[in-house]
Amino acid sequence: MALTVLRGGHIVDPATGQDAIGDVWFEDGRIVERPEGRSADEEIDVSGHIVMAGAIDIHSHIAGGNVNTARLLLPELHRAIRARLAGTPLSTAKWSSYETGRLYAQMGFTTVVEPAMAPHHALQTHLEFNDVPIIDKGALTVLGNDDFLLGMLRDGEKDGAINDYVAQTVENTRSLGLKCINPGGVEAFKENMRAFGLDDVVPFYGLTSRQIFQALQKATQAVGIAHPLHLHMNNLGLAGNIDTALATIDAAQGLPLHLAHVQFYAYGKEGKNGFSSAGALFAEKVNANKKVSVDVGQVMFSDTVTISSDVLKQFNSLPGAIPKKGAIFDGDANGGGIVPYAYKISNYYNAIQWAAGLELFLLIDNPEQVFFTTDHPNGGPFTTYPELFALLMSADLRAQHLSRLPADVLEHTTLPSISREYTLYEIAQMSRSGAAKLFGFEDRGRLGAGAVADIAVYKPGRDVAGMFRRATYVFKDGNLVVRDGEVSHYTRGKTLHIRPRYDQQITKRLDSYYDDLYGLPRGIFDVPDAALPHKDAFAEVPCRI
Amino acid sequence: METATLDGKAIALDDAYRHAAKILSGAAFPLVAGLGADVAGARAAILLAEQLRGAFDHLASRETLADIDVKRSFGMFTTTANEARVRGDCVVLIGPGLTQAWPGMLERLAPSQPPRRGAQAQQPRKVIWLGPEGDEASAIPGAKVIPASAHQLSGVLAAWRARFGGRPVALDADKVSLIDGLVETLKNARFGVFVWSASTLDPLAIEMLQGLVIELNATTRFTGVHIGGRSGASGVTQTSGWMTGFPPRTGFGRGYPEHDPWRFEASRLVDSGEADAALWISAFDGEKPAWSRDDIPLITLAPANAAPSRGLFIGVGQPGVTHDAVLMSQETGGMTLRKASAPTDAPSVAQAISAIMAEVSEGAWR
Numbered sequence: 001m002a003l004t005v006l007r008g009g010h011i012v013d014p015a016t017g018q019d020a021i022g023d024v025w026f027e028d029g030r031i032v033e034r035p036e037g038r039s040a041d042e043e044i045d046v047s048g049h050i051v052m053a054g055a056i057d058i059h060s061h062i063a064g065g066n067v068n069t070a071r072l073l074l075p076e077l078h079r080a081i082r083a084r085l086a087g088t089p090l091s092t093a094k095w096s097s098y099e100t101g102r103l104y105a106q107m108g109f110t111t112v113v114e115p116a117m118a119p120h121h122a123l124q125t126h127l128e129f130n131d132v133p134i135i136d137k138g139a140l141t142v143l144g145n146d147d148f149l150l151g152m153l154r155d156g157e158k159d160g161a162i163n164d165y166v167a168q169t170v171e172n173t174r175s176l177g178l179k180c181i182n183p184g185g186v187e188a189f190k191e192n193m194r195a196f197g198l199d200d201v202v203p204f205y206g207l208t209s210r211q212i213f214q215a216l217q218k219a220t221q222a223v224g225i226a227h228p229l230h231l232h233m234n235n236l237g238l239a240g241n242i243d244t245a246l247a248t249i250d251a252a253q254g255l256p257l258h259l260a261h262v263q264f265y266a267y268g269k270e271g272k273n274g275f276s277s278a279g280a281l282f283a284e285k286v287n288a289n290k291k292v293s294v295d296v297g298q299v300m301f302s303d304t305v306t307i308s309s310d311v312l313k314q315f316n317s318l319p320g321a322i323p324k325k326g327a328i329f330d331g332d333a334n335g336g337g338i339v340p341y342a343y344k345i346s347n348y349y350n351a352i353q354w355a356a357g358l359e360l361f362l363l364i365d366n367p368e369q370v371f372f373t374t375d376h377p378n379g380g381p382f383t384t385y386p387e388l389f390a391l392l393m394s395a396d397l398r399a400q401h402l403s404r405l406p407a408d409v410l411e412h413t414t415l416p417s418i419s420r421e422y423t424l425y426e427i428a429q430m431s432r433s434g435a436a437k438l439f440g441f442e443d444r445g446r447l448g449a450g451a452v453a454d455i456a457v458y459k460p461g462r463d464v465a466g467m468f469r470r471a472t473y474v475f476k477d478g479n480l481v482v483r484d485g486e487v488s489h490y491t492r493g494k495t496l497h498i499r500p501r502y503d504q505q506i507t508k509r510l511d512s513y514y515d516d517l518y519g520l521p522r523g524i525f526d527v528p529d530a531a532l533p534h535k536d537a538f539a540e541v542p543c544r545i
Numbered sequence: 546m547e548t549a550t551l552d553g554k555a556i557a558l559d560d561a562y563r564h565a566a567k568i569l570s571g572a573a574f575p576l577v578a579g580l581g582a583d584v585a586g587a588r589a590a591i592l593l594a595e596q597l598r599g600a601f602d603h604l605a606s607r608e609t610l611a612d613i614d615v616k617r618s619f620g621m622f623t624t625t626a627n628e629a630r631v632r633g634d635c636v637v638l639i640g641p642g643l644t645q646a647w648p649g650m651l652e653r654l655a656p657s658q659p660p661r662r663g664a665q666a667q668q669p670r671k672v673i674w675l676g677p678e679g680d681e682a683s684a685i686p687g688a689k690v691i692p693a694s695a696h697q698l699s700g701v702l703a704a705w706r707a708r709f710g711g712r713p714v715a716l717d718a719d720k721v722s723l724i725d726g727l728v729e730t731l732k733n734a735r736f737g738v739f740v741w742s743a744s745t746l747d748p749l750a751i752e753m754l755q756g757l758v759i760e761l762n763a764t765t766r767f768t769g770v771h772i773g774g775r776s777g778a779s780g781v782t783q784t785s786g787w788m789t790g791f792p793p794r795t796g797f798g799r800g801y802p803e804h805d806p807w808r809f810e811a812s813r814l815v816d817s818g819e820a821d822a823a824l825w826i827s828a829f830d831g832e833k834p835a836w837s838r839d840d841i842p843l844i845t846l847a848p849a850n851a852a853p854s855r856g857l858f859i860g861v862g863q864p865g866v867t868h869d870a871v872l873m874s875q876e877t878g879g880m881t882l883r884k885a886s887a888p889t890d891a892p893s894v895a896q897a898i899s900a901i902m903a904e905v906s907e908g909a910w911r
Contacts, residue, residue, distance in 0.1 A: 065879070068786040073617050075804055078790050083800025089595050090788055093802045097787045120625075123880040127584060127871065128787045147662065190632065190736060191663055192766050204663065315762070318620070327616060330624040330768050517661065518627050519652075524874065524881050531871050531882040533585055533895075 001478055002041035003027040005034075009046035009457060012424050013053060014368075014433040015446030019425050024051055026453035029477040033449045046457050049472055052428050053447050054110025054454030056435035059230075059260055059295045060376040061307050062100050063114045063128035063137070065121045066336035069327050070305045070377075071095055073338055076323075077305065087489045088133075101133035102487045103383055108456025108471040111444055111496070114139045115179050115230060115260065116309050119146070120332045122173040123527050126495060130532055133490035134481050136454075136539070138439070138497065140230050141173045142309055144180035144212050145187045146333035148513060150205045153215055159222065160503070166219040167502035168510065174497040174527050174538060176439060177227035178220050179260075182234055182310040183212035186334050189312035196312060197234050198247055209234050210251050217255050223500040224545030226440025228256035228293065233265055236313045240269040242278035249285050249292055258438065261297025261375035263357035268412075276412035277352050279359025286364050293438055294364070295371035298357035298388055299350060300380030303342045307378060309334035317341075343380065351405040353379075355413035361392055362418045367426040368434030386468035392422040393464055440544055441496075453478035494539035501543075548849050548860035561859050562897070565824070566904030568842045568857065572822035575599035578811035578834065579846075580793060581776030581827040583870035584880065586894030587784040590826060593898050595789075596905060600796035600820070602811035603781050604832055605774030610806050611743035612771055613782070613792055615751045622758045624738060624768040625878035626653045634665035635734030639754065640698055640745040641678030647742070647772045653876045654740070654770075656685045664735040671730060675701060691727070699750040705731075706757045731761060742772035773875055776829045777864065780873035780880065812836040827851070828861050828894050846897055862891035 006024045013019075025032050025040070061067050071078070078094035085091065090098035104112055112132075117125045117139040129137040143149055143166065152162055166178060184207060185196030191203040199208045217229040233248050235241040245265040249257075259265075262282060270276035286292055303322075308314050311328060314337020318326045326339040343350040357379070364370040372389070376382035391398055395418070402416055410416055422430075436445025443451045457473040470485025479491050514522040529535065549561035556564075569575045577594040580587060580603040594601040603609065615621060629636060636656050644650055656672045659665075674682040676693035693701050704714045708724045709731070716724070731737060739754055746754070754769070761767035773779030782792045789795055791804035807813070814820040815836040822842040825834050831851020834843075843856035852858045864870030865883030870893070874881040892900070 063787070065783075068783055069616075071786045071790050072613055072782075072792060073620075075617060075791060080790070080801035080803070089592055090802075092800075093789045095790045096802075120877060121879040123871070123882070124783065127784075127880060131588070131787060190628075190766060192735065204666075321620075325616075325618065325620040327620060328622045328768070330622075330628055330766075332625050332627055335624070517631060519655075520627075520876065524877055525879070526882070528882050530869055531880075533588065 001028045004042045005040040006044050006046045006051055009049045009051035011051045012428045013447040014425060014429045016448045024447055026478050029453050031447055031449055031451045031453050050424060050458045050460055052456050053432045053445050054456050055108055055431040056111040056445050057109055058113050058371050058435050058438060059115045059373040060112050060382050062112055064117055064125040066307050070307050070338045073327055074305055074340055088487055097128050097131040098133060101135050105134040105474055105482050105487055106470055106485055107468060108474050110454035110476050111136045117141050117173060117175055118331055118334055119169055119173050120525050123531055126527050129495050130537055134476055134493055136493040137495050138176040140177050140179035141170050141175040142179045142181055142334050144183040144216055150207060153207050154205045162215060163219045163222045164502040164506035167223040167500035168506050171499050176496060176498055177225045178216055179230040180213050180216050181232040181334055182312060183209040185234055186311050190330055198244055214253060217257060221255055224543040225500055226544045228258045230258045230260055232260045232310060236264045236310055239267050239275045241265045241267050242281055245282055246285055249289055252292060256291045259294045262294040263297045263360060266356040266360060271412045273348055275349055275352055277356035277359060279356040280363055280414045283360055283363030293369050295373040296357050296360050297373055297375035297379045299343050299353040300374055300384040301343045301345045302380045304377045304380055305340040307338055309336050311335045311337045314339050345404055348406050348409060351409040352412060355415040359415050362420045367429035372430050386465040389427055389468050390464040395419050395421055495537050496539055496541050498541050498543050550852055550858045553854045561857060562900040563904055564857055565844045565901045568822050568844060569597055570905055574820050575822040576811060576814050576820035577601040577824045579604045579826040580781050581829045582894040583777060583864035583872055584780050584784050587781040589895040589898035591785060591788050593902055595797045598797045600809045601793055602809055603778055603793040604776055605778040606793050608743040608774040609778045609782050611748045611751060614748045615755055619752050619755060621755055622768045624770060626770050626876050629738040629770050630655050631661045632663045632736045633738040634660050635671040635737040637739045638674040639739055639741040640676050641695055642745055643742055644681055646744050647875050649876060651684055695745050698746060702750055702753040706753055709757060709760060734765060737767040739769040777872055815841060826894055828864055846894055859897050860891060861894050861897050862889055867891050868893045
């Protein structure tokens with residue numbers, strides 16, 4: 001591939017500390033140092049533009065059975081309106097896997113992590129990934145409501161066996177790490193519990209949520225998975241659940257922990273509605289706990305759908321569905337609940353949610369500790385990220401929005417008092433360097449020599465959201481895939497996964513478990529290469545140990 | 546095993562692919578129908594329909610859309626067959642022919658064995674079968690059989706739901722007390738499961754069933770297992786879902802997908818003359834199209850023993866039999882790779898369509 005130089009852009013690359021005018025060279029899909037004695041085969045003038053690494057979305061529900069159920073549940077939410085360009089089949093088929101790849105690429109995103117892959121449905125997630133063009137994908141495997149794990153914990157098995165099980169499951173489902181969703185609470189819902197807190201006990205297992213997530217947190221570290229346990233806590237969405245969040249952080253044992261879509265846990269009980277923002281309190285706790293990272297799950301006012309493997313929570317949300325319908329799936333372990341919803345700026349509760357999310361962004365000091373998700377599509381679609389970046393970068397823009405909220409909201413959020421504005425460098429820390437660190441990606445989220453040549457070039461202007469929505473150029477593995485905000489052709493991205501080590505004894509034990517319980521070969525749940533349409537679908541990311 | 550015929554006469558396979566491409570490219574609104582294929586075949590067929598700006602439908606869409614219509618207009622509770630097996634303490638089978646729609650059903654649900662988990666673990670499972678066919682229910686010792694003909698199912702379900710809600714029904718006192726007893730059983734279940742197949746229930750009956758599920762969940766846990774349609778319907782529907790956002794009966798005439806269960810119904814498109822060429826895919830068993838016209842250009846992809854005497858025929862292998870295939874598995878509720886049980890070198894649907902695609906203008910994103 002040709003030696004290419006992007007000449008004279010404003011490079012914003014926190015991983016290498018660059019925030020200045022300079023050139024970026026790449027060849028054969030990788031960033032290179034400026035080669036001595038060679039001139040570029042291709043030179044692109046990007047003066048007047050911002051140059052960043054391709055962005056990484058650490059938590060976005062883009063693939064798998066639950067997402068597909070949502071598509072089928074809500075045909076009215078995604079009517080297509082325009083024909084696609086040549087060379088990009090299905091790229092305008094709204095909410096299709098193909099459109100997902102196109103839209104992410106156009107915003108300069110080149111890696112996206114689907115955070116909830118059920119072990120028994122992993123193959124479908126990977127089949128869908130295969131049909132997301134351009135970008136690289138990865139998934140987190142969901143454990144914590146599965147009988148095999150809970151049974152081992154109940155029976156007081158040694159850490160070694162639990163570590164082996166975790167590592168084997170991550171390897172076999174071909175993911176980047178572990179997610180735990182309302183630990184024990186989904187199993188408890190099957191036994192008809194309708195609420196489940198940190199110290200409630202799972203029927204027939206005698207375990208608390210606290211014990212389950214702590215065990216998985218330890219196992220994640222022990223087997224060398226770079227990404228900390230990715231935890232969806234108990235009591236999502238409930239007034240006063242800040243107590244759950246603070247207690248969960250206190251229970252983190254000094255080990256790394258990632259808390260997902262924390263905006264949905266930043267609620268107090270103040271005011272006449274008994275619902276207030278506790279974003280400031282939450283942010284203070286995160287600032288004091290450097291091993292805790294969070295993504296926000298920002299609410300953006302829009303019609304959307306909530307997709308979650310927290311089946312207990314989703315069942316409880318059904319009466320508030322907009323429109324009034326939903327799907328509840330009791331899976332082999334977690335399952336899923338799909339409940340449509342509309343966030344309205346005129347709704348007191350939604351406005352508090354919006355404000356709480358922004359408080360979290362603006363009051364957490366370190367941009368590499370807080371990530372910009374909307375928990376797509378739960379707080380709003382990923383296509384609202386450009387508007388979200390604009391809100392973070394402008395106190396004036398936030399003030400305009402605040403003036404449209406119900407007046408009593410302002411009494412229950414600290415947002416009006418916050419003047420902080422994110423810089424482009426901080427945006428890049430959150431969406432590039434920090435995100436890469438969070439997953440142990442050493443060759444992405446950065447523009448240093450040796451990194452993958454995933455590069456986004458933006459034209460700055462008064463319309464910050466517009467700048468992020470339509471990148472001027474995007475290169476994926478050194479290939480030009482977006483020009484002036486349009487995808488002109490597809491390339492095929494990889495699915496990233498890790499292979500932690502474990503003792504093969506666990507495999508035999510699992511074989512007999514499946515045989516005894518289901519009378520089925522365990523391999524029926526596998527993700528073999530032969531099941532995917534293309535060879536080389538995967539790329540391995542090294543483990544921490 | 547490579548076979549191709551044109552109006553019953555053998556032709557070379559390469560000529561057949563070229564001819565198929567010519568027919569489809571020359572059509573104003575081609576139809577890809579049948580779609581009896583594995584995931585790879587469905588994927589190729591949908592990409593072909595998209596490129597041709599045609600439409601696609603599956604031969605079991607009536608059943609698939611009965612379930613989906615309830616889901617998207619009302620909502621749905623479901624579980625996996627394995628969860629029903631290990632936890633279901635009360636299994637209620639609805640309608641006739643379930644063991645034909647899903648031959649492995651009794652082995653998978655293991656209704657004669659006690660559940661393994663939950664409040665009723667190791668207690669005898671309650672099994673009720675409403676309206677089985679013939680002695681279908683005799684395979685489950687102890688099952689309570691409630692006789693009903695297929696057309697009575699909706700009415701019976703309505704009566705159950707009415708009595709559950711304490712509302713009067715216009716039935717004899719004997720029947721009312723029978724129903725009240727059954728409703729008590731449902732209420733006392735700890736993890737109850739309805740099992741149904743849309744091949745014998747219409748959407749209103751399925752909605753009635755799901756309405757009852759929602760009401761039961763006010764106090765206990767209840768859910769359902771639905772049996773998918775024939776010829777790979779569930780896997781094709783999932784594939785169609787992520788590729789286009791919609792289930793089959795979707796058209797691309799405007800260059801983007803539009804889903805309309807009436808407009809893009811295969812037989813209607815052919816019989817009305819709106820479609821002017823058809824690619825019929827039925828790789829599992831060679832099922833024939835249900836339309837009545839026989840004067841539009843037709844390409845058939847089916848097993849060698851199902852060659853029609855009219856039109857262009859390309860013999861393909863059977864998914865999971867002659868070649869490895871990804872299919873939706875009824876026993877797990879997920880996609881799985883089925884290894885070939887009797888491998889041959891017959892092309893798969895995906896390979897045949899890929900060869901046709903290679904002859905179609907824009908060329909291949911595969």
